[in-house]
Amino acid sequence: MEYFEWFATTVTGLEDLAAQEVEELTSVVAQPDIGKIFFRGGIEHALIVNYASTLVNRVFLLLARERIESLDDVYKVAKRIDYSWIIEPSQTFAVRAERHDKQLAFTSMDAAATVGRAIIESFKSSMNIRLKVDLDNPDLEFYCLLRGSEMFLGLDTTGPSLHRRYYRVYAHRAGLQPAIASAMIKISKWRKNEGLLDPMCGGATIPIEAAIRLRNIPCGLMRKEVRLEKLKFVDQSMVRELRKRIESNIDRYATSEIVGSDASPKSIEGARRNVEAANVHDTVKLIVGDCLHLEDWLDWEPTHIITNPPYGIRMNIRNIVEFYNRFIDSIGKAAPYSKLTVIVSKPKVFTKILEEKNYRIQSMREILYGRLRASIISAEK
Numbered sequence: 001m002e003y004f005e006w007f008a009t010t011v012t013g014l015e016d017l018a019a020q021e022v023e024e025l026t027s028v029v030a031q032p033d034i035g036k037i038f039f040r041g042g043i044e045h046a047l048i049v050n051y052a053s054t055l056v057n058r059v060f061l062l063l064a065r066e067r068i069e070s071l072d073d074v075y076k077v078a079k080r081i082d083y084s085w086i087i088e089p090s091q092t093f094a095v096r097a098e099r100h101d102k103q104l105a106f107t108s109m110d111a112a113a114t115v116g117r118a119i120i121e122s123f124k125s126s127m128n129i130r131l132k133v134d135l136d137n138p139d140l141e142f143y144c145l146l147r148g149s150e151m152f153l154g155l156d157t158t159g160p161s162l163h164r165r166y167y168r169v170y171a172h173r174a175g176l177q178p179a180i181a182s183a184m185i186k187i188s189k190w191r192k193n194e195g196l197l198d199p200m201c202g203g204a205t206i207p208i209e210a211a212i213r214l215r216n217i218p219c220g221l222m223r224k225e226v227r228l229e230k231l232k233f234v235d236q237s238m239v240r241e242l243r244k245r246i247e248s249n250i251d252r253y254a255t256s257e258i259v260g261s262d263a264s265p266k267s268i269e270g271a272r273r274n275v276e277a278a279n280v281h282d283t284v285k286l287i288v289g290d291c292l293h294l295e296d297w298l299d300w301e302p303t304h305i306i307t308n309p310p311y312g313i314r315m316n317i318r319n320i321v322e323f324y325n326r327f328i329d330s331i332g333k334a335a336p337y338s339k340l341t342v343i344v345s346k347p348k349v350f351t352k353i354l355e356e357k358n359y360r361i362q363s364m365r366e367i368l369y370g371r372l373r374a375s376i377i378s379a380e381k
């Protein structure tokens with residue numbers, strides 16, 4: 001098998017878990033970096049990550065990683081690459097650029113245009129054909145990341161980000177990124193035979209991601225296609241074989257005690273639609289219920305409570321403290337020995353309350369969620 005360098009993007013703060021997942025899926029070594037991971041492997045490995053990862057957003061074939069100072073350097077790095085084995089003359093392409101360092105004297109748009117020009121000129125000199133750019137619906141997309149004086153040039157092998165899950169037919173207004181939900185389940189150390197409750201489930205992202213883990217559902221494979229399948233250097237019989245192999249790992253009838261509840265009947269109605277679209281309605285139960293009065297309706301003790309309370313952006317601090325306090329008291333009455341994993345935007349407030357109520361904090365990690373900083377906290381009595 002021919003090996004290449006790849007990098008995959010993920011949520012900042014989850015890089016180590018994403019690297020671990022890639023290693024578990026492919027048995028190749030993965031290195032965490034900021035907001036991304038790197039690994040060296042064959043096309044088959046990159047396909048497996050695209051099909052089955054729950055924590056990665058996009059996978060890129062790494063074409064260059066070099067130091068640059070000017071736009072001229074950007075051009076030289078991109079021009080040096082041979083694109084003839086990657087692009088068919090009839091295919092269109094686009095370049096997306098991101099600049100993480102304001103010191104550079106040019107914009108990300110300048111960088112995207114420069115890389116685009118370099119690709120056209122490199123292809124023209126090797127194939128004598130002028131490639132076409134299509135910014136709206138390209139066949140191939142290149143990604144140029146400028147971080148400090150480092151330039152990464154990659155070819156997107158995914159298409160729409162993997163966090164856009166196949167089952168999200170109902171979008172809750174405060175829906176959690178599925179990769180974060182999946183990471184919370186991993187962090188909680190939930191095992192497939194243990195009970196799990198999300199008492200503020202919204203559109204049921206956490207229960208669905210648990211069911212996906214339970215059944216080994218490859219989220220990327222459930223969508224129409226991933227971009228890598230369509231690239232000219234990818235062997236189609238290998239793609240068919242691999243799809244079959246990964247599909248055969250799905251444990252379609254596995255069941256466990258996975259429950260989502262929410263005070264809002266509208267959210268539960270939406271959650272039901274998501275659960276059906278995910279095809280896990282035969283293992284995820286949904287209930288309308290108030291998490292501040294769990295003792296009124298919860299008649300079993302889940303091993304794990306994993307949840308994403310309201311961020312409280314519209315609540316003042318006194319209300320948040322009161323909400324968190326009442327929530328933990330309610331757990332104290334209905335499920336005192338459940339292990340807790342939560343994502344909150346006010347970790348200090350939340351951990352103080354947990355400690356006051358005799359919980360031991362097992363782990364805490366900060367993640368960047370869009371522009372919002374949030375922390376995943378695990379605790380138990």
Ligand SMILES: C[S@@+](CC[C@H](N)C(=O)[O-])C[C@H]1O[C@@H](n2cnc3c(N)ncnc32)[C@H](O)[C@@H]1O
Nearest residue numbers: 172174175176200201202203205263290291308
């Ligand atoms: C941040 S959202 C959860 C989003 C969810 N993780 C998802 O991905 O869709 C918080 C949820 O808490 C629910 N909620 C607020 N107060 C509640 C209460 N007292 N009991 C149960 N649910 C409550 C809201 O209805 C909302 O759906």
